[in-house]
Amino acid sequence: MDRQETVSGFGQQHIPVMVSESIQGLNVRADGRYVDCTAGAGGHTLAILRAGASVRVLSIDKDSTVNDIYKEAVKGYEKRVELVKADFSELKKVATDAGFAPVAGVLFDLGVSSMQLDEASRGFSFQSEGPLDMRMDPAQKISASDIINRYEQKELAAIIYKYGEDSAGNRIASAIVRARPITTTAQLASVVSIAKGGRRGARIHPATQTFQAIRIAVNDELQKLSDALKQAIDLLAPQGRLAVISYHSLEDRIVKQFMKTEQRNCICPPGLPECRCGHKAALKIIKPDFITPSEQELTLNPRSRSAKLRVAERIAQAA
Numbered sequence: 001m002d003r004q005e006t007v008s009g010f011g012q013q014h015i016p017v018m019v020s021e022s023i024q025g026l027n028v029r030a031d032g033r034y035v036d037c038t039a040g041a042g043g044h045t046l047a048i049l050r051a052g053a054s055v056r057v058l059s060i061d062k063d064s065t066v067n068d069i070y071k072e073a074v075k076g077y078e079k080r081v082e083l084v085k086a087d088f089s090e091l092k093k094v095a096t097d098a099g100f101a102p103v104a105g106v107l108f109d110l111g112v113s114s115m116q117l118d119e120a121s122r123g124f125s126f127q128s129e130g131p132l133d134m135r136m137d138p139a140q141k142i143s144a145s146d147i148i149n150r151y152e153q154k155e156l157a158a159i160i161y162k163y164g165e166d167s168a169g170n171r172i173a174s175a176i177v178r179a180r181p182i183t184t185t186a187q188l189a190s191v192v193s194i195a196k197g198g199r200r201g202a203r204i205h206p207a208t209q210t211f212q213a214i215r216i217a218v219n220d221e222l223q224k225l226s227d228a229l230k231q232a233i234d235l236l237a238p239q240g241r242l243a244v245i246s247y248h249s250l251e252d253r254i255v256k257q258f259m260k261t262e263q264r265n266c267i268c269p270p271g272l273p274e275c276r277c278g279h280k281a282a283l284k285i286i287k288p289d290f291i292t293p294s295e296q297e298l299t300l301n302p303r304s305r306s307a308k309l310r311v312a313e314r315i316a317q318a319a
């Protein structure tokens, strides 16, 4: 896919990130089967389909509102592609049920799409007025409003500190509890901004980290990622590739640690006279350890600025 291609729907555009790097990382084979765990607007799925004449792709997304945009993107390829509404933490079952195991590659392009971010009614952005929602799956029960308005202050502070990596977690949580009920994204952004002393000299909006933290908690993003990565190993055929694009340090750390651990034959604590874990290496990290968007891509799509792509290859495990 050309870097400048966008996938648009409902007036919004999503520009897929590091497309050619992902295709190269996946080492797409002409007749391979691939799972795109984060279908979104179908940008990466389309690129995989175009990379090989007989390639088949199983696309997964938990957000059913992507359907129309995705289908428009993969028009003409219907015989080689399937979209399943599911959480990628069910990856192994979804792929097996679809008759898709083993596979030549698994791709994750984490986080939210531009369609989700830019649609005020989804409540992901502090830059527009919307309800406190932030659910990737609109059918999910728990939303941002439940966390903001019902969680105990201590719990809220821990979420902001841990998932937002914001040392002002206590102060922000206390301000949120005092301002309850909070019903909109703009109201939350303002409460957080005031608690943090406003924008003076700030490089990013003062509410950025809190919004990230609440979104991660609403969607249980880090646990789902850890669960899915483990399943990807079981799905991959020898020499199959795992490619993951992450957008913040918490998810990147999980991917990096996972690939490093799965590259080792023994993960016993140091100092033991002999291996007791029996762990066998399952992956080989493809160098360089990670790739970031080119200058050209950053100019065309500033939203790609925090992206990091990591790739690893499945190795056959010794008996």
Ligand SMILES: C[S@@+](CC[C@H](N)C(=O)[O-])C[C@H]1O[C@@H](n2cnc3c(N)ncnc32)[C@H](O)[C@@H]1O
Pocket: 007, 014, 015, 016, 017, 037, 038, 039, 040, 041, 042, 043, 044, 045, 060, 061, 062, 063, 066, 086, 087, 088, 089, 109, 110, 111, 112, 113, 114, 136, 224
């Ligand atoms: C960055 S977008 C992907 C964009 C896509 N690669 C494209 O080119 O259009 C991430 C997508 O992953 C979905 N997603 C995030 N976490 C998920 C999960 N745990 N299970 C299934 N889908 C998920 C989101 O709903 C969103 O549509």
